[in-house]
Amino acid sequence: MNNNHQERDVYVAIADPTRRKLIRLLAEVDELPLHELTAQFDMGRTAVSKHLAILKDAGLVLARKEGRETRYRLNAAPLKEIQDWVSFYEGFWKERIAKLHLLLEEKK
Amino acid sequence: MKPDVSLDFKFTSSIEQVWHALTDSDTLAKWIWNNDFQPIVGHKFQFRAEPNEWWDGIVDCEVLEVEEPHKLSYTWTSAGETTTVTWTLTQVADGTTQLHLDQGGFSEETKARQGAIEGAKYAWTNMSAQLEKVLA
Numbered sequence: 698m699n700n701n702h703q704e705r706d707v708y709v710a711i712a713d714p715t716r717r718k719l720i721r722l723l724a725e726v727d728e729l730p731l732h733e734l735t736a737q738f739d740m741g742r743t744a745v746s747k748h749l750a751i752l753k754d755a756g757l758v759l760a761r762k763e764g765r766e767t768r769y770r771l772n773a774a775p776l777k778e779i780q781d782w783v784s785f786y787e788g789f790w791k792e793r794i795a796k797l798h799l800l801l802e803e804k805k
Numbered sequence: 806m807k808p809d810v811s812l813d814f815k816f817t818s819s820i821e822q823v824w825h826a827l828t829d830s831d832t833l834a835k836w837i838w839n840n841d842f843q844p845i846v847g848h849k850f851q852f853r854a855e856p857n858e859w860w861d862g863i864v865d866c867e868v869l870e871v872e873e874p875h876k877l878s879y880t881w882t883s884a885g886e887t888t889t890v891t892w893t894l895t896q897v898a899d900g901t902t903q904l905h906l907d908q909g910g911f912s913e914e915t916k917a918r919q920g921a922i923e924g925a926k927y928a929w930t931n932m933s934a935q936l937e938k939v940l941a
Contacts, residue, residue: 783809783810783911786810786888786908787810787812790810790812790906790908791812793836793837794812794814794836794904794906796835796836797826797836798816800826800832800835800836801816801817801818801822801823801826802817804818804822805818
């Protein structure tokens with residue numbers, strides 16, 4: 698499948714709690730500059746901007762320069778991949794099979 | 806029916822052990838959900854997950870094929886969508902077992918469902934705990 702790569706990116710992008718918090722913050726507003734986002738975390742702006750870069754690569758945030766600051770906005774469209782049933786069940790079965798693996802190993 | 810979900814897994818257990826895990830109700834409960842499964846063609850059964858705000862937690866199923874220890878297939882109806890789950894087991898020469906899963910029959914509407922961005926925002930927050938386990 699052609700879209701596998703992008704799909705994985707979206708899953709990886711949201712697997713991290715900092716990045717989920719960033720999405721949540723951006724979901725509530727139109728746009729936020731980096732320094733305002735950084736203020737919400739116990740980490741420096743470099744760390745926060747690394748997380749934003751991963752979200753940007755997955756197409757989940759859009760960045761634009763305004764003067765000296767970069768402003769970020771949410772692009773939630775790629776998240777719909779996760780909501781669709783096929784992706785849901787792929788994730789679901791992988792998780793279940795991981796459990797089955799443990800179960801069969803225990804029996805050995 | 807063309808599968809929409811197609812996944813391959815490998816086990817170091819024997820084909821009989823994997824078959825048992827797929828067809829024994831108590832074992833199934835440990836890795837899927839509580840159920841009243843029986844490996845009998847035509848048997849109707851349910852998987853029962855913890856219900857939540859968005860889902861009653863019930864999956865209605867009917868056994869379609871039982872070909873011990875190579876093939877097992879049942880319908881899977883949940884949240885208004887009926888699909889078919891088919892497990893295919895293959896014994897490999899080195900004693901390991903290959904397990905192939907097909908889940909097919911998703912409606913075109915479901916596959917094509919666009920938008921629902923608000924719903925998606927909502928859904929991923931609730932599913933993320935599960936996703937994390939998948940990705941771990």
